[in-house]
Amino acid sequence: MSLETRTDEDLARDDDLDRIAVPEARADAGMSTAPAQDEGDEEIRQPQLGVVGWLRWLWRQLTSMRVALILLFLLSVAATPPTLIPQRPVSPIKVSQYFRDHPDRAKIMDKFQLFDVFSSWWFASIYILLFVSLAGCIVPRCWAHAKTLRAKPPEAPRNFARLPAYARWETSADPDAVLAAARGALKKRRFRLNPTADSIAAEKGYARESGNLLFHIALFGILVAFALGSLYSVKGGKIVVEGGSFANVLTQYDDRQFGALVDADNLEPFGFRLKSVEQTFQATGAKRGEPRSFTAHIESWYGHEGKDKSGTIRVNHPLEVGDTKVFMIATGYAPEVTVRDAKGKIAYKGPTIFLPQDGNRTSTGVIKVPDVSAGLKQLGFDAQFLPSAPMDQNGNLLVDPKRGPISVFPSLLNPRLMISGYEGDLGMDSGIPQNIYALKADKMSKFMDGADVWRRALKVGDTADLPNGAGSITFDGVKTWANFQVASEPGKGLALFSVVAAIVGLVLSLFVRRRRMWVRAVEGPDGHTVVEVGGLARTEGGGLGDEVQEFVDALREAAPANSPGTKVKE
Amino acid sequence: MGVNENLAQFSNVLMYSAIAVYLMAFFAYCMEWTFGSSGAVAKRSADLSIEVLEPAAAGAGGGVALAERPVVVLREGGHDGDDADDRGDVAGGNDRADRIGRVAVSLTALGFLLHAGSVLTRGISVERAPWGNMYEFSTSVALMVVLAFLALLWKYPVRWLGLFVTLPVLTTLGVAVTVLYTDSEQLVPALDSYWLWIHVASAIVSFGAFHIGALASILFLFRQGYERRQADPTRTKPGRFDDKLARLPSSASLDKTAYRVNAIIFPLWTFAIVCGAIWAENAWGRYWGWDPKEVWSFITWVAYAAYLHARATAGWKGTKAAAVSLVAFSCFLFNYYGVNIFVNGLHSYAGV
Ligand code: HEM
Numbered sequence: 012m013s014l015e016t017r018t019d020e021d022l023a024r025d026d027d028l029d030r031i032a033v034p035e036a037r038a039d040a041g042m043s044t045a046p047a048q049d050e051g052d053e054e055i056r057q058p059q060l061g062v063v064g065w066l067r068w069l070w071r072q073l074t075s076m077r078v079a080l081i082l083l084f085l086l087s088v089a090a091t092p093p094t095l096i097p098q099r100p101v102s103p104i105k106v107s108q109y110f111r112d113h114p115d116r117a118k119i120m121d122k123f124q125l126f127d128v129f130s131s132w133w134f135a136s137i138y139i140l141l142f143v144s145l146a147g148c149i150v151p152r153c154w155a156h157a158k159t160l161r162a163k164p165p166e167a168p169r170n171f172a173r174l175p176a177y178a179r180w181e182t183s184a185d186p187d188a189v190l191a192a193a194r195g196a197l198k199k200r201r202f203r204l205n206p207t208a209d210s211i212a213a214e215k216g217y218a219r220e221s222g223n224l225l226f227h228i229a230l231f232g233i234l235v236a237f238a239l240g241s242l243y244s245v246k247g248g249k250i251v252v253e254g255g256s257f258a259n260v261l262t263q264y265d266d267r268q269f270g271a272l273v274d275a276d277n278l279e280p281f282g283f284r285l286k287s288v289e290q291t292f293q294a295t296g297a298k299r300g301e302p303r304s305f306t307a308h309i310e311s312w313y314g315h316e317g318k319d320k321s322g323t324i325r326v327n328h329p330l331e332v333g334d335t336k337v338f339m340i341a342t343g344y345a346p347e348v349t350v351r352d353a354k355g356k357i358a359y360k361g362p363t364i365f366l367p368q369d370g371n372r373t374s375t376g377v378i379k380v381p382d383v384s385a386g387l388k389q390l391g392f393d394a395q396f397l398p399s400a401p402m403d404q405n406g407n408l409l410v411d412p413k414r415g416p417i418s419v420f421p422s423l424l425n426p427r428l429m430i431s432g433y434e435g436d437l438g439m440d441s442g443i444p445q446n447i448y449a450l451k452a453d454k455m456s457k458f459m460d461g462a463d464v465w466r467r468a469l470k471v472g473d474t475a476d477l478p479n480g481a482g483s484i485t486f487d488g489v490k491t492w493a494n495f496q497v498a499s500e501p502g503k504g505l506a507l508f509s510v511v512a513a514i515v516g517l518v519l520s521l522f523v524r525r526r527r528m529w530v531r532a533v534e535g536p537d538g539h540t541v542v543e544v545g546g547l548a549r550t551e552g553g554g555l556g557d558e559v560q561e562f563v564d565a566l567r568e569a570a571p572a573n574s575p576g577t578k579v580k581e
Numbered sequence: 582m583g584v585n586e587n588l589a590q591f592s593n594v595l596m597y598s599a600i601a602v603y604l605m606a607f608f609a610y611c612m613e614w615t616f617g618s619s620g621a622v623a624k625r626s627a628d629l630s631i632e633v634l635e636p637a638a639a640g641a642g643g644g645v646a647l648a649e650r651p652v653v654v655l656r657e658g659g660h661d662g663d664d665a666d667d668r669g670d671v672a673g674g675n676d677r678a679d680r681i682g683r684v685a686v687s688l689t690a691l692g693f694l695l696h697a698g699s700v701l702t703r704g705i706s707v708e709r710a711p712w713g714n715m716y717e718f719s720t721s722v723a724l725m726v727v728l729a730f731l732a733l734l735w736k737y738p739v740r741w742l743g744l745f746v747t748l749p750v751l752t753t754l755g756v757a758v759t760v761l762y763t764d765s766e767q768l769v770p771a772l773d774s775y776w777l778w779i780h781v782a783s784a785i786v787s788f789g790a791f792h793i794g795a796l797a798s799i800l801f802l803f804r805q806g807y808e809r810r811q812a813d814p815t816r817t818k819p820g821r822f823d824d825k826l827a828r829l830p831s832s833a834s835l836d837k838t839a840y841r842v843n844a845i846i847f848p849l850w851t852f853a854i855v856c857g858a859i860w861a862e863n864a865w866g867r868y869w870g871w872d873p874k875e876v877w878s879f880i881t882w883v884a885y886a887a888y889l890h891a892r893a894t895a896g897w898k899g900t901k902a903a904a905v906s907l908v909a910f911s912c913f914l915f916n917y918y919g920v921n922i923f924v925n926g927l928h929s930y931a932g933v
Binding site for chain 1: 763774844845847848851852855858859862863864865866867868869871873876877879880883884886887889890920
């Protein structure tokens with residue numbers, strides 16, 4: 012069913028209005044629906060429709076409001092898959108998980124870019140079409156509206172009685188005096204006037220269409236802002252461990268999503284060092300363990316000279332440098348370990364980023380130790396970190412029967428590092444970039460403890476010797492890391508501006524009422540002046556009767572009625 | 582900042598009292614419908630349609646007559662309000678039913694006060710706006726539904742809406758106190774921003790008011806069925822609820838009510854989304870990230886925009902418009918319950 016279908020009632024009304032000499036109504040009606048549908052249909056039926064004809068037809072279709080709405084609808088439908096399917100830019104880890112779980116399906120889905128819907132060609136084509144459609148409809152409407160704005164309100168119809176609101180009475184006042192009073196009253200009500208010899212035509216509410224155009228132009232502005240954003244925005248994530256730092260160059264990002272036209276060699280020259288991360292959690296009550304505050308203490312710099320500035324980054328309070336903002340979006344723990352190989356050489360030392368798995372920050376991570384002394388097997392550890400391990404009265408670790416060891420509070424009340432280990436080939440030399448959070452264990456063998464898997468739970472300061480003299484691992488301490496999101500979005504200002512304009516336009520176009528009013532005062536056969544007032548609402552919304560009544564009341568002083576009003580029978 | 586436990590407790594007591602009072606109001610509305618008679622409305626509107634043809638307001642001094650062609654422009658709204666068709670009358674001239682109806686409205690108002698008190702004390706107990714989790718959000722939305730109803734009632738005779746308003750209010754509150762309840766707590770840091778308050782406040786008001794729009798659309802569908810049955814001369818057996826449906830306003834008037842409510846609220850809903858985007862920009866560095874919540878807000882917005890377009894430019898009145906309006910409202914519902922509970926996004930509320 013076509014959206015442009017007008018109900019019979021509407022058509023009947025429009026036709027009637029035409030007969031009452033409202034020549035402009037037709038033009039308007041044409042404007043507010045699509046460029047006439049039937050015309051297009053006729054053209055299809057013509058056998059030799061040239062390329063130009065086809066293009067014209069296509070253009071008409073594309074710029075019709077129906078198609079615009081369909082495109083808009085498609086856009087919103089196209090935006091739903093990410094509700095269900097993990098998206099690469101948002102959760103790359105979940106995507107690789109998905110690939111592991113459903114390899115075949117995932118490959119097909121990947122062909123259709125379902126893991127990155129918002130940069131897919133089909134999503135882009137929808138909004139580019141919408142863009143064109145919107146432009147194609149705004150321009151002619153602006154033009155038509157400009158003409159309307161310059162035109163005079165259409166002259167009074169001959170037969171007032173057919174107007175939706177109508178009043179007539181006789182008075183002994185002079186017709187010119189009545190008309191003068193009417194002119195004043197209409198002016199006061201902010202009507203635009205078109206006076207003729209014995210009547211006045213008046214119209215108001217042009218702001219409705221202006222507002223409507225403003226709204227649609229603003230939509231265009233929002234689309235432009237989105238386009239700018241996707242072409243020029245710099246967005247990327249970086250996890251920094253306390254003591255570490257970040258400089259804004261391409262290679263420093265863990266993951267990034269740069270717009271297609273970003274000049275990656277000339278990013279905003281800034282950086283910062285993470286001194287410490289402070290976090291507090293709810294200590295009591297049902298929400299025990301919920302985060303209450305996160306603060307990153309940093310020292311930042313801009314350009315090459317200049318001094319370092321110390322400051323903080325908190326949730327909702329990013330660091331702002333130049334056009335770029337740095338947000339803290341997550342925190343976690345990085346246990347520090349020292350690994351010695353069989354020859355006693357320190358093969359690994361430092362913090363390793365672990366990823367939190369639950370609200371109490373039970374975290375998992377892997378420690379890869381490729382740099383062992385020559386001739387030795389590489390080492391790897393699968394580890395779990397509990398910031399607050401639960402203990403029983405005897406000081407033994409309590410283990411959840413279902414989930415194994417889990418933390419009971421997110422801050423570092425009783426940190427434990429649970430490890431198991433492997434030796435063999437980490438597979439890091441193959442040249443394929445590896446997930447730093449997963450161990451590729453196919454060429455490694457697990458350390459065993461007799462028949463059981465070798466496991467150890469370490470307190471800070473503990474050292475565990477690996478089986479068969481393969482070396483040792485020491486749990487030195489814990490650092491906190493913070494995940495920063497670096498973002499600069501050109502087009503942000505335009506988006507905001509457009510959106511404000513859109514709301515203003517929307518309010519105007521929804522709430523301004525368009526009205527026409529006519530007044531005629533002529534001398535009747537019996538020497539009295541006959542006054543007629545007619546009103547026409549050009550938009551839906553009540554109150555026409557009240558408005559006309561109120562105007563008539565205002566005229567009564569200048570044109571007192573000397574006979575009861577006449578009711579016109581249909 | 583701690584939590585004032587006593588006050589939080591008091592808030593819960595108020596909430597249960599409010600629910601009890603709303604329940605009483607609900608039963609009172611039911612009784613009004615049961616005891617009311619259906620004859621009066623039809624009769625009175627017939628009287629009126631004759632009256633309209635008399636020279637109007639002859640006594641008012643000027644002897645001014647406004648000729649009305651049977652076009653909607655003059656007949657809608659409470660102002661030109663003698664139109665019984667547009668008004669609906671549940672009691673239908675039955676005095677006892679009318680009295681019960683008044684009691685029902687008073688109970689609704691009382692329930693509203695208790696309810697408002699509960700929301701307020703909850704906020705004071707944690708020294709922040711009481712919109713930090715789904716329990717608080719739900720109770721506030723329900724409060725806005727009642728407020729929207731009472732505000733309408735102030736200007737228009739919409740007592741017929743009462744029964745249908747208390748129903749979703751009770752459901753929402755019931756779900757809130759049983760499933761969604763969480764103790765008063767401070768906020769997770771990401772929710773701690775004044776843009777959030779503006780955003781959430783306007784979303785709550787929009788959601789509350791959209792309830793009324795959706796109710797009007799549903800009632801429209803029922804009433805339209807009734808009117809079709811009435812107009813069908815081959816039908817002898819009345820529909821099951823026809824004597825009740827006769828007491829609703831005309832379907833045209835219900836359609837208009839739905840449009841009016843949805844149109845008034847649409848800009849506010851737009852504003853709510855925009856504030857959300859500004860907040861997202863402050864919190865995460867991107868104003869629009871196609872997070873599930875954002876996607877569904879957008880879908881809801883498009884659905885309501887389609888509704889307004891359909892009404893304003895395509896002349897889709899009646900059934901089709903009502904269907905679009907209900908689809909839009911379902912999107913809103915899904916965005917609230919579905920996305921918050923089943924979909925993982927950045928917008929997960931503290932303690933769902
Ligand atoms: C080619 C594209 C479009 C055309 C030709 C078009 C045309 C119109 C027209 C003529 C009106 C005025 C209705 C009236 O006052 O009688 C209108 C209103 C409106 N348009 Fe569009 N539109 C287009 C695209 C869009 C899009 C993409 C949106 C996005 C949501 C949109 C949202 C609105 C809204 C919210 C209104 C206000 C409805 C009302 O006046 O009641 N339009 N449009």
